[in-house]
Amino acid sequence: MKRMTLAVLGAAAFAVCAQADPVTITLLPASGEIVGQPGQPIGWGFTLTNPSPDDWVVLTGSEFLGSQVYGTYVDYLSLASAPLYVAGPAPESSTVTQAWDPNLLLGVGAFDVNATTPTDTDISGNIVIHYSVFSQDPNDPNFDPDTATLVPDATISTSAMITVTTPEPSLLASLIGLPLLLLGFARWRHRLAR
């Protein structure tokens, strides 16, 4: 039902523009399924596509619609520091891609997994992304939001899931075991040398 509501909003937006091709926002990874560890943030990037020749789309926010008893969702798109992501006709590009970057707070957002969340917990929900639609390029110096705003706030929803796990044994070995192995090898060599 939620998705239907959003689809209606989207349809309204593009009806105004007589546009055939809808806006699409794809999470990165596209499956929306990511793997996180207790006490760590994990998040999503995105690819925004707006094939319309007549209007421009600006991403404005996101939210995680699901249980947050295992952690907290942090929206990157609504931050004051968020870049102005615009997809549309030239001089803009119809496709904008942003990888998830927890250091620069770039991407859709992050899920901070609680340190006490048990491994093998699956946290499922929907990520709802907000965007605005304009009849004029927001980067145009003559842009006038009073007349160019077609849809102030539309949304697209997509499923997402975080699987909480511990590092793979092989990774553990590389992180912990290998240095120990090297240390032991060095000591063995040291003993041989005595």
Add this chain to the structure above:
Amino acid sequence: MVAQYDFEDGTTQGWGSFNGASTPFNSTAAANTGTHSLLTSTNSGGASSGPSISLNGVLRPGASYQITGYVMLTAGESPTSANFTIKRSDPSCSGGTCFDTIGAFQVPVSASGWAQIGGSYTVSTTETALLLYAQLVGPSTQQSFYLDSVVINQISPPPGGPQDNSGITANFEDGALDGWSSRAGSTLTNTAQDAHTGLRSLLVTGRKAAFDGPQISVNNKMYNGSQYSISVWVKLGPSAIQADTIRVSLQVTLAGTTSFHTVIGNTQIPLGTWVNLSIPKYNMAFAYDPGQAFLYVESNSGTQDFSIDDFQLTFIPPPQIQTNIPSIFQTFSAYFPVGAEIDSSDISGVHAQLLTKHFNSVVSGNDMKWSSVEPTKGNFTFTAADAQVSFAQDNHLLFRGHNLVWANGSQTPSYAFGDGTNSPANQAVVTANIQEHIQNEVTHFGNKVYAWDVVNEPIDPSQPDCLAHGPFYNVLGKSYIDIALQAARQFAPPGTQLFINDYNTDSNKLSCLVTVLQDLQNRSIPFDGVGHQEHNHIDFPSPAGIVNAVNTIANLFPGLHQEITELDVSVYRASDNTSNYGANGGTVPPAILAEQGWLYEQFFTGLRQLRGKLDAVTFWGFADDDTWLDSFPINRLDMPLPFDTGLQAKPAYWGIVDPTQLPGFGLSFTIASKAGPQNARVWTIQATNGNVDTAYATQILGFTLTQVAGAACTPVITPPSSYPVLLGDIPVNGSANASFTIDFTGCASLARFAMSVPWRSATYDTGTFALGNQFR
């Protein structure tokens, strides 16, 4: 067939041990039918012990049954005799307990073949508990025997004929008396002079006594053991000169003896007003001879005329538990065991089903307290607690003991305090009392109890020494705590965890709790854990309080066990000792239950973050049909637990297990429109509810814009009203709007803003509608 126990599922099917017999277990060594039976060894005396099962709620008072089973001794045992006996708790029995042999007292049994025991049995109409057990008669040493193919069939129902669940409706619109008659000579008249609804009602005049008035037969309509809702409207007659007090009562006659029972209590009826007398759930607990049950309306005194209208008697089907919802304890299996407080009514029937589905730990609410197990010095009674412990063992539930010494003397017999003075002689008496009580109790239960609340509620932050100055303290000072803990350590099996248990440890008692624990630790007094009771309210304490308390204790006392021991959440505010949602037939509003559900969600989100520091979480009860808060601090309806009075999952349950099922989950916000000139731009915020249930009391708490690009300017925001802006109750998939007028004078076209709109719904469902890169 009422019940059958064939043990073919490989379990004990609820059978436990009676009177010192070994705990029965499922065996495939022999079987009367199929391949399984139940194997038990008697106590060392050989007789009067064996496997047992509660028949509470299984057999109906007044009904007759055929109860049979088969017994065979294990190989090598000498032939003897056996029978079925029912231990009946009944105020009509001498000492409150009868032992009823079913069928022959001595049925010869041997190891060479199966012998049938049992016979017919008519249930007493005054019984309060029934325990069926198989026993050997005659041996003087321990013997082992199998039990199989136990079948209970009803021979005849309780007197009065088949149950009629169709109820009774009387609105008198047909001009007749609708089955009502006079009790003692009063005159009943169907009249159009007045009516609660419709055009007519029943007027009662010429009453001969206070008990005289209209009565209606409820023969077979109200059945012993069933529940009913009852409602009637009453108005004083035209001749009445003053307000009156009216009630609804029940008259039943059984075996020639007539008794009278209040159904709906005294209710004030002012002059000239229709008043509803109702009870949402009445437990019919009386058998009666055919045709000998009547509901009637009477006054407390006097004989003033009155009218009745719109009478309704409705049968309430017995509850069935939901089997398709997640188990609470399994949901938290990676975190901590989840327990519930129980009493004798919880270990059989549908309550036992609900209990074992959702909980893997239990605590006895009252049956292990001093006044319950040792009401007089040296005389111990463990019957009720034993039954609960046996039930727990049969169902693989942990059992925590509550409590050994209660600081304020509650539920403690007065002899425990001696003469109450701190004379050396009395100190010796009370010390011995504590030691002997603890020795006997913890020894009796042994390792069946994994933890004891050794000292209950010892903290009092208003005292300089942080200790409650109760009757034990008044005799012994703080040493009563030492004595109790040391005795528990001495006599409880190794590994038993000894707890200090108290309330408000999340708030005003925390610092004193730390002080007392440090003192005990410094003096090497043994203790292993702290119990945080957590009897909470809809507005207090904050979930952050318990998180802070557990973290504080964990940091200061590494390795100390911690448990939530008595969790419930009253639907009333902490300061409210007068309200009653149940008044006048009312109930707790769904908005309050939703609020409670979201509060439970916050609470358990916090508890999840205490994984590794919290050893167990125990609710004080599990369903709202049985909660101590119905009588504390006053008699009123409270609904503090995960399941409602019909044993169905409430929002509280979903807040604990799956918040996505809470009312209002999925509430989302958008900017529906931006319109108007630059100096009066109107942004309309729209809240849209999800598809679970109503989003109650939704509010916008603020609206801010933070400029992120463009030449600096200062938009002026005018909300539609003062904050919070009320959006009200938003139905499923419904929406509500609020328009904010913003003066962007001085702001360039390319100025951009980050918008922040904090909101809340159902008080504890909170969030912030935040969008970045907003043009005006």
